[in-house]
Amino acid sequence: MAGSVLLPKPCLMRLPHYYRRLLQAMHEGQSIISSDELGEEAGVPAAQARKDLSYLGEFGRPGVGYDVYELAAHLERILGLNEPKKAILIGVGNLGRALASYPGFARYHLQIVAAFDIDPSKIGQRIGSIRVLPLEELETFVHQNDVRMAILAVPAAQAQSIADRLAAAGIHLIWNFAPVSLRVPTGVMVFNEDLAARLATLSFFLIRQSS
Amino acid sequence: MAGSVLLPKPCLMRLPHYYRRLLQAMHEGQSIISSDELGEEAGVPAAQARKDLSYLGEFGRPGVGYDVYELAAHLERILGLNEPKKAILIGVGNLGRALASYPGFARYHLQIVAAFDIDPSKIGQRIGSIRVLPLEELETFVHQNDVRMAILAVPAAQAQSIADRLAAAGIHLIWNFAPVSLRVPTGVMVFNEDLAARLATLSFFLIRQSS
DNA sequence: TAGATTGTTAATCGATTAACAATC
DNA sequence: TAGATTGTTAATCGATTAACAATC
Numbered sequence: 432m433a434g435s436v437l438l439p440k441p442c443l444m445r446l447p448h449y450y451r452r453l454l455q456a457m458h459e460g461q462s463i464i465s466s467d468e469l470g471e472e473a474g475v476p477a478a479q480a481r482k483d484l485s486y487l488g489e490f491g492r493p494g495v496g497y498d499v500y501e502l503a504a505h506l507e508r509i510l511g512l513n514e515p516k517k518a519i520l521i522g523v524g525n526l527g528r529a530l531a532s533y534p535g536f537a538r539y540h541l542q543i544v545a546a547f548d549i550d551p552s553k554i555g556q557r558i559g560s561i562r563v564l565p566l567e568e569l570e571t572f573v574h575q576n577d578v579r580m581a582i583l584a585v586p587a588a589q590a591q592s593i594a595d596r597l598a599a600a601g602i603h604l605i606w607n608f609a610p611v612s613l614r615v616p617t618g619v620m621v622f623n624e625d626l627a628a629r630l631a632t633l634s635f636f637l638i639r640q641s642s
Numbered sequence: 643m644a645g646s647v648l649l650p651k652p653c654l655m656r657l658p659h660y661y662r663r664l665l666q667a668m669h670e671g672q673s674i675i676s677s678d679e680l681g682e683e684a685g686v687p688a689a690q691a692r693k694d695l696s697y698l699g700e701f702g703r704p705g706v707g708y709d710v711y712e713l714a715a716h717l718e719r720i721l722g723l724n725e726p727k728k729a730i731l732i733g734v735g736n737l738g739r740a741l742a743s744y745p746g747f748a749r750y751h752l753q754i755v756a757a758f759d760i761d762p763s764k765i766g767q768r769i770g771s772i773r774v775l776p777l778e779e780l781e782t783f784v785h786q787n788d789v790r791m792a793i794l795a796v797p798a799a800q801a802q803s804i805a806d807r808l809a810a811a812g813i814h815l816i817w818n819f820a821p822v823s824l825r826v827p828t829g830v831m832v833f834n835e836d837l838a839a840r841l842a843t844l845s846f847f848l849i850r851q852s853s
Numbered sequence: 854t855a856g857a858t859t860g861t862t863a864a865t866c867g868a869t870t871a872a873c874a875a876t877c
Numbered sequence: 878t879a880g881a882t883t884g885t886t887a888a889t890c891g892a893t894t895a896a897c898a899a900t901c
Binding site: 678693705 | 880883
Binding site: 438443444446447448450451472473474509510511512514516524525526528529530532533534535536538539541579580586587603604606610611612620622624625626627628629630631632633634635636637638639640 | 649654655657658659661662683684685720721722723725727735736737739740741743744745746747749750752790791797798814815817821822823831833835836837838839840841842843844845846847848849850851
């Protein structure tokens with residue numbers, strides 16, 4: 432399940448930042464870039480950036496730097512940025528709607544192919560081009576459309592039972608925005624975007640601010 | 643600036659999860675809890691949970707466990723969950739609106755006291771009880787209301803220039819939802835909630851899924 | 854050639870885990 | 878007393894950083 436490419440998790444989290452710096456370089460017509468410039472974008476020293484990239488292969492030229500286009504293309508391939516990624520959205524509240532229309536996702540080829548909700552008044556609505564379907568159709572839709580990813584934006588109380596259904600329906604990856612720890616069978620990956628928990632950690636720093 | 647309490651960052655990130663488990667215990671009438679139960683919620687072994695809590699002091703009783711109410715009260719104090727936390731919201735797009743009405747924030751006493759936007763058609767609107775003010779009034783408002791925290795939910799292109807203004811106006815903590823790395827003066831803390839970068843890391847796993 | 858920058862090794866740093874005496 | 882569970886030490890693990898030979 433871990434795939435063929437092994438990467439330390441902190442390294443993986445920095446790759447999108449390197450990639451973003453490469454896009455900027457392209458935009459500015461820069462064709463060679465240094466580990467120092469890449470590291471700066473990710474907030475790490477040049478040595479860290481070089482080490483991260485060395486996990487992917489040898490791309491740089493000593494004394495010169497990295498070819499912007501070549502490295503960008505490689506990161507796109509490693510991260511799968513250009514692969515179409517079908518996902519369903521569960522929960523069409525304020526946050527769900529915002530995610531459905533988030534402009535930053537299109538660049539990475541995320542395709543939200545349908546949304547689901549229990550609220551009858553929302554069924555049949557559209558968010559952009561995304562149709563809102565009744566939750567009962569979840570399993571059928573996942574099977575018929577071969578969807579592997581779900582974005583979960585329902586209230587905390589409903590999240591676990593829906594996660595169970597998603598796992599049973601064959602979803603492999605849940606991007607969870609509900610503020611709960613989900614239990615899922617092995618083989619299902621959960622990535623938590625827990626804004627309430629994050630706020631609690633911000634609170635720690637905020638109340639310690641001087642002045 | 644680092645405050646008096648030193649905590650490893652991974653530990654700090656787990657404290658909200660322990661706290662959440664304590665709330666659940668209270669709800670169920672459980673008055674003693676073990677490091678094993680706490681660790682499970684955060685996805686770590688019992689030894690890790692004990693070590694995390696030992697940074698805060700000695701709360702458990704050997705052979706017994708932790709007092710649910712006592713530990714919850716202590717976590718509330720350490721994290722400052724019950725302290726009122728004023729914040730302003732910059733950017734009243736879909737994501738900004740969703741954050742302004744996010745139900746999970748009230749429990750931790752986050753008070754979004756105003757929202758700002760450049761779009762004239764949005765000025766004067768209300769999101770719940772939050773008024774949308776023109777961006778020109780940002781500095782005045784921050785000074786007059788002694789605000790330390792800003793939630794930044796503007797398009798990537800505008801984020802840096804607004805971060806500059808926030809820092810100059812005396813904001814200490816920026817919760818940044820724009821997909822960019824902000825440069826801020828020392829003394830200003832930035833916490834990034836970079837959904838586009840996160841999607842890129844999800845992509846890495848998604849395209850490697852078997853079947 | 855002189856200057857710049859990579860890829861990699863080794864040293865450092867910090868977090869996690871295992872083990873267990875102390876305690877209830 | 879026997880069983881359970883903490884707080885803490887020491888061992889392990891993994892990531893970061895410094896340094897530098899190799900390369901352009």
